[in-house]
Amino acid sequence: MLRTDFAARAAARELVESIGSPEPVTQFSMSRLFAHATGAAGRPDRDVEAALAASPALRAAYRRMVEATALVAFPRAAAASDQPIPARETDTARISFKRSRQRPELVYAVVELKDPQASPPTEMVVFGAEDVPHGVALPAPDGGIMQLILEWGSDTVECLRDPNATLILR
């Protein structure tokens, strides 16, 4: 016990002595990731984005942060939907998709906010395989309705076709 405790003190001291070392800090903190996830950082953080691209574990954590701070977190879509992209709904919002007949390379996404007075979301984020995030800016609502155009075959639309993909508005 004494031997282990002695080693623990030495290990703790080593950590304390590492503070302020001239070697650069190569990792980043979860609060920095959280600031990025919530938009509090205010500007793109290239280090965070590069780390997210490289680490599935970090993306999973990031998805939890984005979900936790979302204005709207849609549940999984009904698997039996006959739509190419299934609609989703919560108590506060509904999102549906329709492929254009005239221009089949386009998809219309319609977000309906059930409380038009509520603070509107500004971004839709869908997480694809291995939690890769795809974000799309939302237009300002008109009477609680936001409409945007997506490209059929794009990564975002491919993710949206998966009823299990995580979809949030923030």
Add this chain to the structure above:
Amino acid sequence: MDDDIFTLNRAGASSDLIGQFRAVIESERFAGTGVGRRLAAIIAGMGGRNKDSAVLELCHLVHGLAGLGVRDGRRRLLFFLSQRRVTPGAVHADLERIAGERAAAPANVTLGERGLVIDYGGERFEIWYRRMPALIALFEFLMGLDGGVYATEFVDTLDTIPVPPAAVGEVKPAAGRIAKRLRDFRQHHIAWARHQEHFDRIAMYFKKHVPGGDWIIDDNVIFDFWTRHSHGVKKPIREYETVFRAFVDLAALAMPPDQDDLADWEDPLDVLDQPGAREIGVLKGASERKPIARLMEHGPNAGRFPHAFLRLESFAPVQSTVANARRFGRGTEAIRRSVACEDAVPYGEAMATVGRVREHLRTMQKAVYHCLYGDARSRATPEFRAEAAAAFRGIRRKGFESAEPDADRREAFAEFAGALTRMTGLIDGFRKSVERRGASAGGLDAMFTRDRDLFAAQFRRLYGEPQ
């Protein structure tokens, strides 16, 4: 050859561990707050059988937050990850704000003067505000464990902590799971064998060189170990300071002080580095802070080994000078002077400087007292109040412009008051220990003269005579 030098406190932790620790502690949220020392102790598992008590405390905090309305993952992440500066005052203010958003908090969770209090059906648990920054840092560290691999599981585990009212035992399963994960991390990322090897070396010393093999640590044992192990052995431990630290660690474990407040010593100078405190000129760096920095770091252990500590204060800087001069190829005259210890500060002079700083700290104590309690509510005698007022008037330093400070400054002064008391108390205790040691050894001057010869002889063995 330097690769073979056996350094007691180096190369023990993985780069992942150090990287994540630094990422948390050097962020804007914690930089300069002193939380790093506490988080390091938690991560390394200091505290013997209670090494995981901080994890349990964190889970109690999550439970208490649920009682204040922070029940979902979103609000929990906001509380733990979004504060820009994590200080006891900021956390307290955040908790008051959260509590204020609820019409009525459950009766079993309350915000007291010192911390958040949870009543588990008669069993009371209190988490002090001053502990919370370390718990918030622990939350962030745990979430970032192994590059975020553990984050999802960690968040899910916290979700299993019940909302009040609950029995105290209901918080423990989550704490147990998190503590196990931290233990596994510790096991993989800390080079235990290396640190334990260091311990074994000291154990062997006691067996071979101390009559009866008794583990009695004193000033002479520390010096004797250094002289035997700094030269002429495989993997020498050259630095006296390294040896001193190792024995202080061992003494803290094997011969813990009787009083709890000594066992839980935290460097009071950390308080001066807190945000809001740095703008107040309590100590000038070179002339007032530096002479007591080591003493404050080692705390009561300095008084337990007064002679060893005096040696540290006077000769460790000399040894650093020699090592650096050799490393950077400085002139032989500088090396010669250092090896001969010609510039070592005599013990009497070092103690006189400490005494002057002590008087300055006492003046600061009175001035702070005047700012905090100088009005009619003070319970002090009129004489003391007059002294405190005079001390305040005599100070010409940043932060002491007004005897009626604003709320932020009052908070900083309140923190100072405790730190200043600990500092002066420590210095007083240390001076008494040194006086006793000096009296039994023919006085400080004689002690210094003998030690200068001993250190110079050992430095010549270590570094040779400069050509």
